[in-house]
Structure formats: C-alpha cells, structure tokens
Amino acid sequence: GQNIDQPTEMTATEGAIVQINCTYQTSGFNGLFWYQQHAGEAPTFLSYNVLDGLEEKGRFSSFLSRSKGYSYLLLKELQMKDSASYLCAVKARRNAGNNRKLIWGLGTSLGVNP
Amino acid sequence: DTAVSQTPKYLVTQMGNDKSIKCEQNLGHDTMYWYKQDSKKFLKIMFSYNNKELIINETVPNRFSPKSPDKAHLNLHINSLELGDSAVYFCASQLTGRTGELFFGEGSRLTVL
Numbered sequence: 001g002q003n004i005d006q007p008t009e010m011t012a013t014e015g016a017i018v019q020i021n022c023t024y025q026t027s028g029f030n031g032l033f034w035y036q037q038h039a040g041e042a043p044t045f046l047s048y049n050v051l052d053g054l055e056e057k058g059r060f061s062s063f064l065s066r067s068k069g070y071s072y073l074l075l076k077e078l079q080m081k082d083s084a085s086y087l088c089a090v091k092a093r094r095n096a097g098n099n100r101k102l103i104w105g106l107g108t109s110l111g112v113n114p
Numbered sequence: 115d116t117a118v119s120q121t122p123k124y125l126v127t128q129m130g131n132d133k134s135i136k137c138e139q140n141l142g143h144d145t146m147y148w149y150k151q152d153s154k155k156f157l158k159i160m161f162s163y164n165n166k167e168l169i170i171n172e173t174v175p176n177r178f179s180p181k182s183p184d185k186a187h188l189n190l191h192i193n194s195l196e197l198g199d200s201a202v203y204f205c206a207s208q209l210t211g212r213t214g215e216l217f218f219g220e221g222s223r224l225t226v227l
Contacts, residue, residue: 031214033213037155041220042204042220042221043157043216043218044218045215045216045217048213048215085155087157091214101159101170102159104156104157104158106155106156107155107156109155
C-alpha cells in the first residue's frame with residue numbers, strides 16, 4: 001500500500017525552530033513536496049526534493065533521505081503567521097495510464113505561540 | 115490576476131439537488147485536477163485532465179462528472195447531492211517540468227443540508 005505519516009499537531013514558540021517529519025512508503029518515488037495551508041485557504045507550494053539532502057529557501061528548509069523514506073521541513077525564526085497546516089506529498093510511480101499521482105499526508109497542524 | 119479561480123466559493127444546497135463548480139486557470143498549464151478536502155483535512159484526488167483528456171479518475175461515485183471544454187477550464191458537476199458530499203473542493207493546475215508543483219484555486223466550500 002501507499003502511506004505517508006506525519007505528526008497530527010505540533011506547537012512551538014515564536015522565534016524558535018521547529019522540525020516537521022514525514023515518512024513515506026509508496027510505489028515508486030519521483031519527488032516529495034511540502035505545502036503550507038492556512039485555515040480556510042488553499043495549499044501553497046513550499047518546497048520540492050527529489051535528491052537526497054537539504055534544500056534551503058529562506059527561513060524554510062526541506063531535507064530528504066530516499067533510502068530511509070524520510071523527509072523533514074525545518075522552520076526557523078518562527079513567526080505567528082507560520083501557524084498553519086503543513087502537508088507532505090509524494091509523487092509516486094506512474095500508474096497503468098502512465099500518469100504520476102501525488103500521495104498526500106494528512107498534514108501537521110502547527111501552532112505558534114507568542 | 116488570479117491564476118486559478120473557482121466559482122462559487124460557497125455553496126449551500128439541499129440533499130438531492132444538482133450543482134456545478136467551475137474552474138479556470140490562466141497559467142497556460144496542460145493539466146488540471148479536482149481535489150476534495152473533508153473535515154479531517156485530508157486532500158483526496160478525484161479527477162485529473164491533461165489537454166482536455168481524462169487521465170486520472172479515482173474511485174468517485176458516478177454522481178460526480180468532470181468536464182473540460184478546453185485546457186484552461188475544468189468544471190465539476192454533482193448530481194443528487196448527499197450529506198457526505200459536504201467538503202471543500204479544490205481545483206488545481208499543474209506546471210509541467212522538473213517539479214510539477216500544483217497551483218490551487220481558493221476552494222469551493224459545499225454544504226449539503
């Protein structure tokens with residue numbers, strides 16, 4: 001089966017660093033996405049990893065280990081506006097119709113306290 | 115200008131009715147999707163179209179019928195609405211390329227009474 005696991009909820013303090021983990025088991029792998037979704041809004045793209053290692057983009061960084069089926073999203077210098085749900089999604093193998101599909105995690109709801 | 119726009123944003127209707135949600139993207143992308151996000155926040159893919167051709171059709175009741183008149187538009191028609199259809203429906207457009215990231219519309223919140 002195909003499965004993506006993330007913690008359901010996390011809380012952190014403004015100015016701190018938080019790491020949100022994601023583990024996956026999928027039929028094939030062709031990249032991993034992180035999306036941010038504020039309450040009542042659409043998901044927005046944060047990062048994409050297809051090779052092992054760390055990708056840094058401002059206060060946000062994303063790490064991938066394909067051999068371990070593991071990724072994390074690192075948020076530094078947390079701000080109140082970072083309170084949102086963070087969704088991990090894996091681009092899996094092509095299906096019989098030769099199309100790749102995104103397998104989504106349930107998301108991690110992050111609360112940032114002052 | 116909004117890249118992916120959906121209408122209506124809110125829809126409240128009675129069980130048994132038929133309703134449609136429309137989606138348009140001005141990004142020039144070839145692939146569009148419909149996702150359903152329920153109260154537990156799980157994003158579930160429903161359909162995907164590439165250049166007006168249906169390429170992904172998940173296990174969705176046949177009361178749901180997508181239609182793509184051209185590659186910039188993907189509409190969703192729902193017949194005989196049921197209580198369990200209440201959710202937020204997101205349209206998304208896909209950039210073809212290295213990442214294939216999705217650009218989502220603002221969502222259409224459907225409430226079936």
